[in-house]
Amino acid sequence: MAKATHILPSADSPSSTGRQLPALPSVEELTPEQIRGAACVWCGTRLTAETAVDLGERRRPGHSAFPRGCRPCTHTAANRALQDHAPRCEQCVDDGSKCETGMALYRMIRDSRLAGGRR
Numbered sequence: 001m002a003k004a005t006h007i008l009p010s011a012d013s014p015s016s017t018g019r020q021l022p023a024l025p026s027v028e029e030l031t032p033e034q035i036r037g038a039a040c041v042w043c044g045t046r047l048t049a050e051t052a053v054d055l056g057e058r059r060r061p062g063h064s065a066f067p068r069g070c071r072p073c074t075h076t077a078a079n080r081a082l083q084d085h086a087p088r089c090e091q092c093v094d095d096g097s098k099c100e101t102g103m104a105l106y107r108m109i110r111d112s113r114l115a116g117g118r119r
């Protein structure tokens with residue numbers, strides 16, 4: 001028997017689109033700088049290599065975006081996303097280190113925590 005391994009929520013709201021990674025503002029609302037990853041997608045702060053956390057490439061038909069966030073925003077968003085994801089992800093409940101989404105979020109939380117605020 002073919003086992004469906006879709007991540008799509010079936011009983012949930014049909015409109016929810018893969019909510020695994022931190023929800024980002026829709027591309028239409030972003031400035032070119034935010035799409036390029038030059039500014040935080042949430043608060044619009046200009047980012048440098050030291051302050052930015054990579055959120056992963058977002059591919060869309062036609063173009064791709066390379067959103068990045070400042071550390072405080074990323075930390076908050078990734079934490080929230082993980083708390084939202086983990087309890088309903090069988091893989092995370094079983095063994096979080098084997099879930100790509102869970103690990104990506106963990107990495108984001110860790111990266112955003114490394115800040116240290118050394119100036």
Ligand SMILES: [Zn+2]
Nearest residue numbers: 040043070073
């Ligand atoms: Zn920010």
Ligand SMILES: [Zn+2]
Nearest residue numbers: 089092099102
């Ligand atoms: Zn998971």
